[in-house]
Amino acid sequence: MRFVTPVALVLALALSGGAITAPAFAAKKEEKKAGPKLNVSPEVIKSLQTAQKAAEAQDFAGAKAALADADTKAVSNDDKYQIGAIKLNTSIASKDTALQSEALTQMLDSGLTPPEQAGQFNAVAADQAMGAKNYDLAIKRGQAALAAGYKPEAINPTLAQAYFGKAGTANPSVEPQRSLNQQGLAALKAGADAMKAAGQQVPAQWYQIGVSRAASARLPEVTEWATWAYQAQPSGENLRTLIRLFQQANPTITNRENLDVLRLMAASGGLVVAGDFIEYAEMASKTGIYGEVKSAIDAGRSKGVLNASQGGETYQAAVAKIAGDKGSLGAAEADAKKAANGKIAAATADAYLGYGDYAKAATMFDLAKQKGGVDADEVNSRMGIAKALGGDLPAAKAAFQTVQGGARKKIADLWIAYLGTKGA
Numbered sequence: 141m142r143f144v145t146p147v148a149l150v151l152a153l154a155l156s157g158g159a160i161t162a163p164a165f166a167a168k169k170e171e172k173k174a175g176p177k178l179n180v181s182p183e184v185i186k187s188l189q190t191a192q193k194a195a196e197a198q199d200f201a202g203a204k205a206a207l208a209d210a211d212t213k214a215v216s217n218d219d220k221y222q223i224g225a226i227k228l229n230t231s232i233a234s235k236d237t238a239l240q241s242e243a244l245t246q247m248l249d250s251g252l253t254p255p256e257q258a259g260q261f262n263a264v265a266a267d268q269a270m271g272a273k274n275y276d277l278a279i280k281r282g283q284a285a286l287a288a289g290y291k292p293e294a295i296n297p298t299l300a301q302a303y304f305g306k307a308g309t310a311n312p313s314v315e316p317q318r319s320l321n322q323q324g325l326a327a328l329k330a331g332a333d334a335m336k337a338a339g340q341q342v343p344a345q346w347y348q349i350g351v352s353r354a355a356s357a358r359l360p361e362v363t364e365w366a367t368w369a370y371q372a373q374p375s376g377e378n379l380r381t382l383i384r385l386f387q388q389a390n391p392t393i394t395n396r397e398n399l400d401v402l403r404l405m406a407a408s409g410g411l412v413v414a415g416d417f418i419e420y421a422e423m424a425s426k427t428g429i430y431g432e433v434k435s436a437i438d439a440g441r442s443k444g445v446l447n448a449s450q451g452g453e454t455y456q457a458a459v460a461k462i463a464g465d466k467g468s469l470g471a472a473e474a475d476a477k478k479a480a481n482g483k484i485a486a487a488t489a490d491a492y493l494g495y496g497d498y499a500k501a502a503t504m505f506d507l508a509k510q511k512g513g514v515d516a517d518e519v520n521s522r523m524g525i526a527k528a529l530g531g532d533l534p535a536a537k538a539a540f541q542t543v544q545g546g547a548r549k550k551i552a553d554l555w556i557a558y559l560g561t562k563g564a
Contacts, residue, residue, distance in 0.1 A: 178218040178252070184210050188226050195226075200234040221250040241268040248284075259290025266298050270305070278302035293338055296331030297346070300324045304353060313358040321357040325350055325365070332368075344373035351381060363389070367557075374561035376409030379554075383410060386550060393547045399423040399432075400521055400551055406439070407529060408558055414440065418451050425454050429494035430465050433458035465491060476504065481513025486522075493522060498530030517548040524555060533559055 180188075187210035194202035207230065210223045224246030231240035244265040247253050253261055266281035282299040286292060303324030307317040328350055332342045347369035354362035363385050370378040383405055387398070402420040405411050411420060417440030424432035437455045440446035469491055476485035489504030505523040508514050524539035537559050543552035 178222050179216070180222045181213060181215055181219050183213040184219045184223065187213060188223065191226055191230065195230045195233055200230065200236070203230050203234075204236075204239065217250040217252055220246050221252040224250065237268065237271075241265065241272075244268070248281075255288065259285050259288035262288060263290050263295055263298070266295065266302070270298055270302055273305060275302045275306035279306070292334035293331055293340065296327045296334065300328035300331065303327060304349075307357075309356070312353075312356040318357050318359070321353050322359060325353060325359070325361065342372060344369060344378075347372050348378070370557065374558075376405075377412070379408045379558060380405055380410030380412065382557075383554060386554065390547050390550070395423050395426045396518065397547050397551060399427055399429070400525060401554070403525055403529075404551075404555055404558060406436070411439070412445075414445050414450055416440075417446055418454075421451050421454050421458075424494065425458055427490070429490060430458040430461045431491070431496070432494035434462065435494075435496070466495065473504070476507060479511065482508030482511035482519070483514055485511060486514045486519055489519075489522065489526070493526050493529075496529075498526045501526040502530065517543045517546070521548055521552055521555075524552065528555065528559060533562055 187206050191203045191206035191210065194200070194206055207223060207227050210219075210226075214220050214223060224243045227239055227243035227246065231237070231243055244261050248258070248261055248265060262281045262285035266278045266285060269275075269278035269281055279299060279302045282295050282302060285295045286299075301324070303320050307320035307324065311317055312321055328346055332346055335342045347365055350365035351362060351369055353359075354365050363382070366378070366382045366385055370382055383401055387393070387401065393401070399420075402411075402416075402423055405416065406420060411417055417436055421433045421436040421440075424430075424436060433454060437446060437451045440451070441448070469488060472484060472488040472491070476482075476488050479485070485504045485508035489501045489508060492498075492501035492504060502523060505519050505526060508519050509516065509523075520539050520542045524536045524543075527533070527536035527539055537556060540552040540556050540559075543549050
């Protein structure tokens, strides 16, 4: 009877069904190491010999029957470990996942698994337990794999998935579900950090799952996860999440501040559903930017998101005022130059910005700053928007960086984050 050391396993954790997907890690070629010295019972040896012969003959049903017989004769951990080793080789040859899980459990529970294999074996066992939705066992095995020094970038996603699975989706913001979600997020973050440390790209999906979990559990770290998601994948969708979180956290922002937030959503492609375009148009209407009311509704209609009646009243009211408003801008410019302060210049700049005349808007915002008597943070914010939409990204960033405090500073930071994805 030859005692076999279990063949090396290639760990490829791939959780399915909207789960956290960890990249596959190629197994390193390692020197074969002798297994533990065992004192196996003679009766167990006979059954294992039968099992090996059957497996070599591709008679896997016969091999499993002989292994089951060996289990009934096991009296020591040595017996259990060796039975598990033969089971493991048989499971790999027969591609029997259930038998492989049984083998790993038997070997690990014997306490005789060599240290150099304990991490990988626990990792595979954790993944298999996760697949079977045995969340407690997946957590136990995953923690053991980490304790054995196995790849944290591979184990932590499994642990996170197990914590999330155990938390479920019912009442995620109450205990113990809330704490389980927090533990899952901590594991997911540890996995992401380990991937970065290894010089690997963290899947943006990990951060998006973090956003979803943190939001459903009403955890304060949701904004951090949204920021990481946007950094990993600077899409309009991910920036939209950040913007909506900002709006939720700052319910008292003014209509004028909210308009500048929605302008960022529009610029980044974050206006998606009908309500987005309607909200944008209404904020422009409430602040007297008629040209932008029209452009917001037109954009929603051109994308097929708005039908002809949605936002119709707001649209028609704005369109009726556009001709007169535009016709007054020349006189407004002249008045702005003669005015004692910059209020007329700022209002005129707002109108030009709404009509998409970014060069004139920037000129008038600059005049408003020179004359003073205006909200400097608002003027600098809108100067930044005019420059950004006009394509002068460095000047836009410089303008946003002069915004000093309050909600305006946070809005400027969101714009700066967006400009960073554009190379500004």
